[in-house]
Amino acid sequence: MPDKFLKPYDPVATEPRVYAEWAKSGLFSPDECVKQGVAKPDAPTFSMVLPPPNVTGRLHMGHALMLAVEDVFTRYKRMRGFRTLWLPGTDHAAIATQSVVEKQIKKDEDKSRHDIGREELLKRIETFASASRDTIIGQLKAMGASLDWSREAFTLDESRSRAVRTIFKKMSDDGLIYRGLRIVNWDPKGQTTISDDEIVYEERPAKLYTFRYAKDFPIPVATTRPETKVGDVAVAVHPDDARYQEYVGNEYDAVFCDVPIHVKIVADKEVDPAFGTGAVGVTPAHSMTDWDIADRHLLTQDRSVINEYAKMTVPGRLEGKKTAEARELVVAWLTSEGLLEKTEDIRQNIATAERTGGVIEPLPKLQWFIDVNKKIPGRDRSLKELMLEPVRSGEIRILPEYFDKTYFHWIEHLRDWCISRQIWYGHRIPVWYKGEEAVVGEKPDGEGWVQDEDTLDTWFSSGLWTFSTLGWPDETIDLGTYHPTDLLETGYDILFFWVARMILMTEYALGVVPFKTVYLHGLVRDAQGRKMSKSLGNNMDPLDVAAKFGADAARMALVVGNTPGTDMRMSEEKIKGYKHFANKLWNIARFVLSNTEEADPSAALIEGRDRDHIVKLDALAKEVSDDLDNFRGHLAAEKLYHYAWHELADVILEESKPILAGADHKAKASRQALLLTILDRTLRMLHPFMPFVTEEIWQSLPTKDAPHLMVARWPVVE
């Protein structure tokens, strides 16, 4: 028995060393597995892409969960002889990354991005992103992730950029991408548009004002934003509302707080007769629904009264004022004119930008969109239908299954996807202008071409991730071999952001699904069930956890009993429990090795009642394999834990003591072979969950039949 077993297991000293040995072997790569004979050249494949972490800093426990689950399946498939690819990478995360760097610059130098300029800002972001990437890669390795580093990708590298340009051009040629004036979610703080999904609603107290535009105006109107009323072009009432029917069609002129307005009364079914006065002042330029109402009634839509800095643009006393200030001025004016009828306190949901916290100001802007309803030429289907079909048919299976309802619900309400952003970090829109001319795709030859200023929504490039990472648009061997991928494992919180976009992009570009199964994990919360966040200071850093308890312990704590789709609570206590388990394995090995030093490990020696233990273990192996085949790692882990501790240690080891000390040599030999066999198989099955400690022990076993446990054969009887 090696001396190392005389001391308790030390994960901190062991884990980095073991990882380095794996990395050196090259066996994270399926090509190398084939070359070294641990996978057959024609073996079935199992492939997965790593959801690329944002290069905004460092990983949190949610990432650790993702890594643990994905590595479990990866290692399992690899041990079962699949040509297994788990492909790593990072995401440039446009807005998120830029806003982190911008904040830092603001703090350190009190400068805005406009003070610094596009080129310089990009340089700084790239430096930051590259440092983040290094940190993140270190964390991925510390968690034991068996990722194929030879294929590492980045959403903004040249190969991925080419994929982005290619698909943009294809979509544009198919008429699916268009540029149009629409109401967008403008974030005045971040100075960019954001998508509907990047909005967070915050409930705040607000005041609801009931007023008339003028003394002779027949209908009182309720609003929480009096300052926008200078942009009104109509008043909408419900078609069935008896109170106002006689006025529908009438038009009125008024001067509202120094601003001349022209208001028409229209009937629209969108109006809720029970809210306020049942009459809506229609402000097309600054409200999504009002824009649509104006659209239906052919009213002016471009009556803009607020600019990108959330300041008023109308002449008179409001000019140049911030909206909040303007609101007070309008209320004061209404009061002095005797037009204000009522002020009520209400609770209101305010749209804010997820990244910057800025209050969203809906503005009409010229933006790039993807049309999700238009039929794709030659396919007789819209992008929306492409997203719907594979999930509906079961070609893509979402786990837990109930999430497909959420998915359908979201798609049904999906509107055209605004893909342009007014930030600098990201894929620049591949459209080139010269005078009246515009060219989509690669930069045309000749002088004087200017590229579109905007960048693409970061999800545009991450939507390509399963195939851009495999070399698309080139017809690479990787693409043919590993795509569609088998499993996509990610958090349910990005089902729409990312999973749906991947299905859209892949179905569109390749006409196939990006993955066959979607495994959605839940959120990792703190011991009290709160979300982990910087402001609460309850974050756990996976590196700290690994340093304290070992990555194996952290992985087990994250995996055992953690059903997909369900949030979990994490605590140091829990992780500590699995550190103890790693030590338990260590001591089991110590016992077995010290009692079998001169023994023959051949399983053929096992006889009599000892065979029953093998039968039991075979049954467990079958169950665990079945669980893993069906992505029930949480059950498999629990069963193995229970077996190792309460069967192997508590029962088998205990009953072995008298046999090993006894005089019956045949029984002793059988028992010794049994112990070695069971320990060997248990370690194999635990390896996907606790790769480090199992590898470290297995290296000292006489049953060792491969260079690494990582590529040893999975012990299941077929």
Next chain:
RNA sequence: GCGCUCUUAGCUCAGUUGGUUAGAGCGUUCGCCUCACACGCGAAAGGUCAAAGGUUCGAAUCCUUUAGAGCGCACCA
């Protein structure tokens, strides 16, 4: 408003398609440094599976209703 999920031992959660006395971890109580392990061993207490009704030979598991909690989407004039 539309939709989804959850409610199982003191706490945190499992329980795969309905099938024998409902499980685990932590915690608690009692006894143990027994030559693998005190990061441990042995034993014990603890649950009308939210409530009511239904389907069934049989329900924590399926259906209906109710109550409470959480989440998503929409609205938010």
